Amino acid sequence: MIEYVESKEIIAKRIARIFKTGDIVNLGIGLPTHVANYVPREVTVILQCENGLMGRGPTPAPGLEDKDLTNAGGDFVTVLPGGSFFDSATSFGIIRGGHVDYTVLGVLEVDQEGSLANYKIPGKLVPGMGGAMDLTAGSHIVVAATAHFDKSGASKLKRRCTLPLTAFGRVTIVVTDLGYFEVRGGKFHLLEWFKPYTPEWIQEKTDADVVTTSTSHCMSLD
Amino acid sequence: MVQKPIITAAQAAAMVKEGMTIHIGGFLACGSPNAIIAALAKAGTKGLTLVCNDTAVLNQKTGKATGVAPLVVNKQFSRMIVSHIGANPESQRQMDAGETIVDLVPQGTLAERIRAAGYGLGGVLTPTGIGTEVAQGKQILTIANKTFLLELPLPGDVALVKAKKGDRAGNLRYAKTARNFNPLMATACSVVIAEVEEIVEIGEIDPDDVHTSSIFVNYLVQAGK
Numbered sequence: 001m002i003e004y005v006e007s008k009e010i011i012a013k014r015i016a017r018i019f020k021t022g023d024i025v026n027l028g029i030g031l032p033t034h035v036a037n038y039v040p041r042e043v044t045v046i047l048q049c050e051n052g053l054m055g056r057g058p059t060p061a062p063g064l065e066d067k068d069l070t071n072a073g074g075d076f077v078t079v080l081p082g083g084s085f086f087d088s089a090t091s092f093g094i095i096r097g098g099h100v101d102y103t104v105l106g107v108l109e110v111d112q113e114g115s116l117a118n119y120k121i122p123g124k125l126v127p128g129m130g131g132a133m134d135l136t137a138g139s140h141i142v143v144a145a146t147a148h149f150d151k152s153g154a155s156k157l158k159r160r161c162t163l164p165l166t167a168f169g170r171v172t173i174v175v176t177d178l179g180y181f182e183v184r185g186g187k188f189h190l191l192e193w194f195k196p197y198t199p200e201w202i203q204e205k206t207d208a209d210v211v212t213t214s215t216s217h218c219m220s221l222d
Numbered sequence: 223m224v225q226k227p228i229i230t231a232a233q234a235a236a237m238v239k240e241g242m243t244i245h246i247g248g249f250l251a252c253g254s255p256n257a258i259i260a261a262l263a264k265a266g267t268k269g270l271t272l273v274c275n276d277t278a279v280l281n282q283k284t285g286k287a288t289g290v291a292p293l294v295v296n297k298q299f300s301r302m303i304v305s306h307i308g309a310n311p312e313s314q315r316q317m318d319a320g321e322t323i324v325d326l327v328p329q330g331t332l333a334e335r336i337r338a339a340g341y342g343l344g345g346v347l348t349p350t351g352i353g354t355e356v357a358q359g360k361q362i363l364t365i366a367n368k369t370f371l372l373e374l375p376l377p378g379d380v381a382l383v384k385a386k387k388g389d390r391a392g393n394l395r396y397a398k399t400a401r402n403f404n405p406l407m408a409t410a411c412s413v414v415i416a417e418v419e420e421i422v423e424i425g426e427i428d429p430d431d432v433h434t435s436s437i438f439v440n441y442l443v444q445a446g447k
Contacts, residue, residue: 050329051249052399067252068386068397074250074279074309085398087405087433088249088275089337092330096350115353119326126317126326127308129356130276134330137350168353 002201006147007177010194013038013221014175015104015145019045026050026095026135028105029073032145035104048100050131052091055083072131092131096138103139105132109161110144112208114171114183117163129166136167148176155207157188178202180219187211192219223391223424228442234382234415235261242379243271245336245407250309251278251289253400255384255417257446263292272299273336273378275329275403276306277313297321303376305329328356331373333406339375340409346373381411384445388418392439393432401433408438417443
């Protein structure tokens, strides 16, 4: 008997291992922000914030916050040596121009065609897309980071998104608290599953086509 | 070099008339012209169209409102052209109640539409929004086998921008991520008013260090301490 326990930590840990030194990465607000805490010591990524910063550093110590230095979520951050600032047109030129390697963002729904929805629940909650549409349109690799199920227990991985789309067919990697998926050929390819889950259990609980490959395996992130 | 008038925040706010389109710099209140915003809230001018990255932050428990949020709370906007309203629940309430119109624009598209207005362009072609609601009603062009949306310029009547340093000629220098939309908006409006933390004499900013050329700026306002 497998029981689902939501874990943001495992999602952040797994995504942090995707990158290699020199990659330029944009981390969305919420869960994706935590990815930075788990990047292996030997790997140096360059964090971009779409409000106009390349080379984001850690959260400042209490009392050292600078009112003029925030991330795209409005949180105080720092800048690393070698970092730079720019206006919003340049920032999105960097993004749309294909100069960002990975964008990691949270989703309300992601589907097996690679579309994602995360900015609007009509008649209910309408936060707006912010930079997410540009980030998904322009980044080389779009990574969806999400708990596998929503609060009601429904699968957030879908055959087809039902909410208004943020991006059409742009997601190629999905990491949930059950496993690591590649999206291609209209299917979720489960490449890694996390303990205690099994491919069969994940397939049964996911409202989409999930397949395994000859190299799929169980992954331990301890 | 011609000196630009230094005016009060109240005088700046008085230049914003009912029905105008105003661009206000800042990103979740980082880099927003707070003294002029406070004066505009006091003036209470209504029927305005806002162009801004977002509607800033409103904490409904404490009543604390940052950036442009006090103007939203005051119901001074009949239209808001922004990329994000999620940190100010009053924005969505007014939208749902039909008290204001909210046009959600992808952030990079918003930046380019403002830039296009200031740079004499007839529009910009962007891949952002293809296959989403954002593309509805817009012209789609295929160039070299890639599809793009035609997005139109977004000019304004008055720009309210915030700079770290400015000289009496109107040359501006922004700080860190407080730059964001400010330099773009300074190119795109008929009247540009810069709220500046440190106003210095002409010659005290190295021309190499200027972010916004003085020619874009009409008035200076001393920022609060």
